Amino acid sequence: MIHIPILRQGKPYKSIDVNKAFHYRTGEQLAEISQANIGLIRRDLLKQGEMHAILQGFSTRELISMAKKAAKHFAEDELPLGDSMQSPDDIVRQITGTTGSPNVMVRRNMEKVRGVLDSMETVLAGLTRLPDLDMLDRGYGDIGGRALSFFPRGHSLGVILPSNSPGVHSLWAPAIAFKTPLILKPGGSEPWTPYRIAQAYIKAGVPPEVFGYYSTNHGGGGEILRQTGRGMLFGDVGAAKAWAGDPRIEIHGPGYSKIVLSDEGAQNWEKYIDLIADSIAQNSGRSCVNCSSVWTTANGKEIAEALAERFAKIAPRAEDDPEAAVAPFASPDIARRISAMIDAEMDGVEDLVEKKRGTPRVAEKDGCTYVLPAIVNCSKEHALANREFLFPYASVVQVDASELPDCLGPTLVCTAITNDKALQQRLLTNNHIGRLNFGPISTMKISWDQPHEGNLFDHLYARRAFQSVLETVA
Amino acid sequence: MSTAIAPELEAQVQASRAALDAHVREIIQWHFNPDTGCPFWLDWAAKAGWDPRKEIHTYADLDKFGNFEDDALRGGPVRRWVPKGYADKPVYVFETGGSTGVPKSRVQINDFRIDYEQFSNTLPDASFPKGSDWLMLGPSGPRRLRLAVEHLAQHRGGIAFCVDLDPRWVIKLIKRGEIREAELYKQHCIDQALTILRANKIECMFTTPKLLEALCEKINLAKYGMKGVFCGGTEMTPQFHRFAVEELLGPDVYFAPTYGNTLMGLATHRAPAKEDNWAIIYYPPAPRAVLEVVHPDRTDELVPYGATGRVRLTTLTKETFIPRFLERDECEREAPCAQYPWDGVRNVRPFSKFQKSVVEGVY
Numbered sequence: 001m002i003h004i005p006i007l008r009q010g011k012p013y014k015s016i017d018v019n020k021a022f023h024y025r026t027g028e029q030l031a032e033i034s035q036a037n038i039g040l041i042r043r044d045l046l047k048q049g050e051m052h053a054i055l056q057g058f059s060t061r062e063l064i065s066m067a068k069k070a071a072k073h074f075a076e077d078e079l080p081l082g083d084s085m086q087s088p089d090d091i092v093r094q095i096t097g098t099t100g101s102p103n104v105m106v107r108r109n110m111e112k113v114r115g116v117l118d119s120m121e122t123v124l125a126g127l128t129r130l131p132d133l134d135m136l137d138r139g140y141g142d143i144g145g146r147a148l149s150f151f152p153r154g155h156s157l158g159v160i161l162p163s164n165s166p167g168v169h170s171l172w173a174p175a176i177a178f179k180t181p182l183i184l185k186p187g188g189s190e191p192w193t194p195y196r197i198a199q200a201y202i203k204a205g206v207p208p209e210v211f212g213y214y215s216t217n218h219g220g221g222g223e224i225l226r227q228t229g230r231g232m233l234f235g236d237v238g239a240a241k242a243w244a245g246d247p248r249i250e251i252h253g254p255g256y257s258k259i260v261l262s263d264e265g266a267q268n269w270e271k272y273i274d275l276i277a278d279s280i281a282q283n284s285g286r287s288c289v290n291c292s293s294v295w296t297t298a299n300g301k302e303i304a305e306a307l308a309e310r311f312a313k314i315a316p317r318a319e320d321d322p323e324a325a326v327a328p329f330a331s332p333d334i335a336r337r338i339s340a341m342i343d344a345e346m347d348g349v350e351d352l353v354e355k356k357r358g359t360p361r362v363a364e365k366d367g368c369t370y371v372l373p374a375i376v377n378c379s380k381e382h383a384l385a386n387r388e389f390l391f392p393y394a395s396v397v398q399v400d401a402s403e404l405p406d407c408l409g410p411t412l413v414c415t416a417i418t419n420d421k422a423l424q425q426r427l428l429t430n431n432h433i434g435r436l437n438f439g440p441i442s443t444m445k446i447s448w449d450q451p452h453e454g455n456l457f458d459h460l461y462a463r464r465a466f467q468s469v470l471e472t473v474a
Numbered sequence: 475m476s477t478a479i480a481p482e483l484e485a486q487v488q489a490s491r492a493a494l495d496a497h498v499r500e501i502i503q504w505h506f507n508p509d510t511g512c513p514f515w516l517d518w519a520a521k522a523g524w525d526p527r528k529e530i531h532t533y534a535d536l537d538k539f540g541n542f543e544d545d546a547l548r549g550g551p552v553r554r555w556v557p558k559g560y561a562d563k564p565v566y567v568f569e570t571g572g573s574t575g576v577p578k579s580r581v582q583i584n585d586f587r588i589d590y591e592q593f594s595n596t597l598p599d600a601s602f603p604k605g606s607d608w609l610m611l612g613p614s615g616p617r618r619l620r621l622a623v624e625h626l627a628q629h630r631g632g633i634a635f636c637v638d639l640d641p642r643w644v645i646k647l648i649k650r651g652e653i654r655e656a657e658l659y660k661q662h663c664i665d666q667a668l669t670i671l672r673a674n675k676i677e678c679m680f681t682t683p684k685l686l687e688a689l690c691e692k693i694n695l696a697k698y699g700m701k702g703v704f705c706g707g708t709e710m711t712p713q714f715h716r717f718a719v720e721e722l723l724g725p726d727v728y729f730a731p732t733y734g735n736t737l738m739g740l741a742t743h744r745a746p747a748k749e750d751n752w753a754i755i756y757y758p759p760a761p762r763a764v765l766e767v768v769h770p771d772r773t774d775e776l777v778p779y780g781a782t783g784r785v786r787l788t789t790l791t792k793e794t795f796i797p798r799f800l801e802r803d804e805c806e807r808e809a810p811c812a813q814y815p816w817d818g819v820r821n822v823r824p825f826s827k828f829q830k831s832v833v834e835g836v837y
Binding site for chain 2: 015016017037040043046242
């Protein structure tokens, strides 16, 4: 039996409390995961200062070089997993086993992680906008003759990870290159990727002491966020609300990402329908950057019908089928409850995909439960107009151009396909949009030097006023 | 884990059962005698239409009472619980934590002293030296624990130094989501403890798991001369047990986990054995209190040894009679052992069906 230990400053620790991870379909036990008690976490976090000091002994260049090596180890090598070893094929099988995500999606997310590690220099340059990354080592420098200095806001980054979105790991992985130790709480169903990223870094030469990996309960997760200098939380509406207002915590809740079509964009919608469909359904709709509503100034009904036509063809497929487009739910009960919630809120509209498909939204295949894609065409006031669910779901809402963007609300990614300069200007000044794409760009498209949600450097470092006279003080 | 009574213990177990039955008869005679019983039970018997003194002869006969409803212990008047036989004695009233609403009350005259004197006999003198002073880092206010630990210290020839700690305030803070305030309150309690420890030679203490963790984040108790820690008040997992012994305290400080509450008294732990893998095994202070492990839905049915069930308490003292009370805890049923030839409980934890509705605080 695979045992995934706690990592206490990199040292494996086997707890008496273990959780069991089961295959979503067969029920076979795949691993046991050591659970950390809260006191143990608190005690370890007393050493954050020491952990931080270790990373200060490396230059940013050295850490970038290690990240590049770690990318290769992560993607290609056998790496320790408790007392056993894990190959790249093993982890694909394991993530599929505990989350239900088809192999093809898991591989795509692994590639995302490899990509961010491999491109660390580009990522850091994009996040910091510094012409010279050596400034991070010196702590000061100048740009165009203006003095600049940075200091770390905390001694570590605590990260509370989700169970269902292996792609998010690319967001915190650069912390090591920013000389910030990592305190990770993996999601219950996805303990695999964060453990492997830590092992890849360690094999690449990063001292094990700068990694904490604590599977733990809700209380333990809260303790990590309270005790670490900076935090990052991936969670649902409730979890996000609980930490809202704490500036130490970067919250990654629902994204409510959107595509906006106006004037020629709305008239020529057929040209963009593939992009819209991909933004909704890629990764089985399980990312905060998945489009969850389309806002158009014309042809709303036609767009909704065209999306429904495409999505009606999506059917459950085997986990190793490269064409698999929708992931099953590890818990059939959650699948049924999500679908029932949508049905309960239809209030005069209908799921156009279900109508075209002619079969229920919740489907069973080979012992697995799926929620098949759903599209509703509704007004901006409708309860389903601005929602996000854990499967390919979107509303199509027709509005007047003058209502945009005020009607959009919080939006992590907004792709606007329009030539309307005034609307573009309004979008640029809107403070609810996290990332703005002008033109036909998928909401899923991530550019490593353009962080889509928060900026890790700004989160980990603050700028200070700085003056110096560079001479030896007598 | 034992799944049956060891054959060599059979005679001891039979003897303890016989003693329990005799004790039950004595207690029932006292509580249902109009000259000595308390108004609550005398009224109950009058309404029930049967005389327990005539029909209860063994411990098993107590099933006739059905499960005790703890609402009877909430609110007042508390005087209905004072046995007439003790009407002229000084009476204490102790309250439970109140984490499930209005606290439950228990009147006592001497029970807490008797319980803790018995418990004192189970403490190793090398780790809880006679004559040494104690720190009581636990709840204050109307709590039995506060006076009981002080009596334990005095009984062993020491002084108990206490802190101010209101766990009900912590519960309110947690329910309101004010975790930072709760943390500050915990530090306030730790500060009080540190002041005492720095000024006095303290070798023994009582505390709760969370406060032990918090105190050990500040100081090394062994270096401060601590020799024994008696710990209880909230759930303790095997992992916490191991963590406390291996990391918080180290080899020079004895760790005595206990399970107790205002209604039962104090259950002592069986000395840890390697094969138990840090499981915490408690035995009640029979025959004064009996812990059983029953089926969660069929609560008159004991689960087999080793199986999981809900904890059922029966308290049998002349001051308090509480038959068949279902605790909000679950555990595994533990077979009798040579030191305690009656049923014990293993790894007590909050009853899973209730977990969402109960908030526990820093203590």
